């Protein structure tokens with residue numbers, strides 16, 4: 457009998473209109489795939505994967521309304537009516553007047569940091585995401601992580617583990633003036649730290665601290681709707697407000713934002729950068745035209761802007777979000793019932809395995825997170841991702857770090873039965889955890905190493921029989 461915490465699976469508030477067959481590679485095919493991919497799961501082919509929890513980015517299912525909206529594409533180079541619609545939706549949701557579409561989130565980061573960041577610039581954030589950190593570094597800046605200390609304790613049940621450590625921020629602001637800190641970022645929800653939300657109360661304090669020094673505040677708003685859901689659920693006085701209202705209060709505290717619409721935009725490609733400041737807008741627009749494309753398409757087909765406009769509104773639907781968060785919790789509680797150590801509370805878009813408690817016999821040099829993603833793939837052809845010393849080796853977090861494996865759930869894609877399959881497979885890996893050996897680098901690139909690094913098992917394994 458498989459263990460379960462007794463919670464019934466959450467009701468999916470959608471039904472299937474199109475289906476896609478799922479591959480089922482055999483154990484020997486999985487081993488061959490691992491060898492071919494040099495034990496880097498980013499190098500696998502999708503037909504080698506049964507359940508793909510690598511990322512929730514651009515992997516969601518669009519709604520019938522979004523698919524229908526693609527037919528409304530007005531592919532004019534300049535002045536497309538899809539841009540006008542997209543712009544009015546983003547203005548309504550965020551209140552930011554100047555909006556520049558980009559092909560995805562890191563492109564928005566490229567525009568923002570090439571505008572703000574100079575060699576020697578310091579950029580504080582609750583926690584930088586991998587591409588955000590890479591863009592700060594690429595522009596000669598220093599990314600500094602200032603999340604509260606509970607964020608680094610996987611067992612703390614604190615409800616807003618995405619919050620900024622206000623004392624640490626104050627200390628940094630006293631040490632370094634606005635001439636060295638061109639902007640402050642806050643990531644909602646905090647992806648790197650377990651999909652954990654930031655409270656409205658915390659953002660109010662952050663805004664008042666940085667604005668008091670003349671430093672602008674930008675939000676990394678990829679999962680703003682999920683963040684607003686947690687605020688509605690957990691922050692006193694917020695329970696009767698809509699997601700759009702709560703979201704708007706976050707944006708009203710900020711000067712602008714970067715967005716990967718591949719997350720809470722419910723599209724497969726797209727993003728934007730937004731600002732209140734007309735002089736910043738002018739520079740973002742110049743960079744957009746240089747790197748992405750003209751103002752009214754920014755690296756996208758115009759039909760993509762239309763799908764984004766529809767998806768951004770669907771992401772604020774309470775019934776959709778209730779299922780989304782319940783589905784992640786369902787996966788988390790199924791894993792917990794099998795004894796698997798998790799980061800708590802369970803986050804908004806993913807369940808994060810606590811690698812230090814999962815594989816206590818391995819040290820950081822054994823790349824335990826990477827060893828675990830390889831074993832989970834071997835067990836169930838399930839793809840997950842390391843979020844730890846491999847992805848964030850050089851982060852400046854004052855000596856604190858997390859060692860996690862993320863099981864990110866694509867939006868509106870997998871059923872409860874498929875998530876139970878994942879929990880069973882990870883439970884079996886946990887049962888044989890003491891046999892798991894480390895992984896070592898064969899090739900380690902300098903920037904964003906996790907995407908293209910090559911690995912080998914630390915000890916010899918039996919060669920493939922397939």
Ligand SMILES: *Cc1c(COP(=O)(O)O)cnc(C)c1O
Nearest residue numbers: 560561562585587647678716718
């Ligand atoms: C995904 C993500 C980004 C980058 O967006 P892409 O669309 O993948 O380029 C930036 N910040 C956070 C928090 C993200 O989750």
